[in-house]
Amino acid sequence: MLRLTQSEENYLKAIFTLSQDVEGSISTNDLAEKMATKASSVTDMLKKLCEKDLLEYQKYQGCELTNLGSAHALAIIRKHRLWETFLVDKLSFGWDEVHEIAEQLEHIQSTELTDRLDEFLGFPKVDPHGEPIPGKDGRIESVSNRILLSEASVGMKAVIMGVEDDQTEFLQYLNKIGLHLGTPIEVLDKLSFDGSITISMDDRQVQFSITIAKQISIKPL
Amino acid sequence: MLRLTQSEENYLKAIFTLSQDVEGSISTNDLAEKMATKASSVTDMLKKLCEKDLLEYQKYQGCELTNLGSAHALAIIRKHRLWETFLVDKLSFGWDEVHEIAEQLEHIQSTELTDRLDEFLGFPKVDPHGEPIPGKDGRIESVSNRILLSEASVGMKAVIMGVEDDQTEFLQYLNKIGLHLGTPIEVLDKLSFDGSITISMDDRQVQFSITIAKQISIKPL
């Protein structure tokens, strides 16, 4: 069983995440930005991960995870989301407080631990931010029927299904306005020139910028 | 708040543990053995930890933790023992399966997490091996009335209070013979020439070498 460093694991996770949104390969620069590091550091790491058959990489061509690399990435994401669930469900943390801690916990190496934690939590399907949790077999249940709030049309009624988890202040803001998973909303208005969107929730009106609307996913009713 | 690497933390913990048994300062060689590394590596690390005021060190004089260093060591030991308790009490691991995992979990940085875990576990006083768990304030409840089984005298009746936790096979052996915390025993015989000791437990007789007897602590009745 290939043993990876924390840094290698973080790279794999970042590449996997970027690949979700993009077709084809991931560019060195995009990865550098995601990892908050320099392109030259990324190049070095890509060579190493390629050497270990975790991804395919050719000079100037970007990279793409192999099946092996994807499996590793999914294992880390599984751990991350299970730990976040533990922190919220069992230790009463807020959803805005758990991402940083899970960034550390995701690197604990013990498949047995991961699987027992999964069982202890009752085999949760999604984490506290609505993200699906990959199973023991590495398969991720597809969350169908979801769209970004930014893509909703005026008049649409929907339920909040997921939010981006990596910005504490964003999540604290959602707390402040009382938005959480399961909250029913209705899209009231959308401004074409800046993409901002007005919704109603709990008989109140709230306006979101396009930036925020892209970080919230909903299920239309 | 001084941020330490995993390696630095492991050194501090090792020095603290060694200091429990020994008066005065810890030698470079003893520490090297404990850390399973070379004396030259230890010297380098001691210089660094001294620089950070975590210990006092002078060439050829060994080292001794400062109050700051002790506080850090106790914080790590607290986390280690709380996590071990979590793994056994909540995830149903055996006491022989948790030490390695706790070696990783002890480095997770979040005081909030540690304290909430403590609460979740019901503020346990001892870990699954009978070792006392330092409190939030860094104080460790002294476990009085305990002696090593190796020091028990013939005819003594006692209860098993603690065992060394870092050798899986040793713990598995204890499982096999049915010895656990709380087991009442009586010392039947002691051989002066090799220190081996015979006890009765559960109406059976078991013989321990001196090596094993030193890894078991008891409370005489």
Next chain:
DNA sequence: ACTTTTTTTTAGACAAGTCTAAAAAACGAA
């Protein structure tokens, strides 16, 4: 097609933590 800009890689450096080999200091026994 040629030039300019952007992206990516290379070259060389550094810090952390480890190692081996050799030197220096401390210890201990005669």
Next chain:
DNA sequence: TTCGTTTTTTAGACTTGTCTAAAAAAAAGT
């Protein structure tokens, strides 16, 4: 006390992951 042994430190090297600066390749604009 002196000499041999043990302990400890130093010197120099290696690995991992990062950086800056410069070179090379690719992409874009005219």
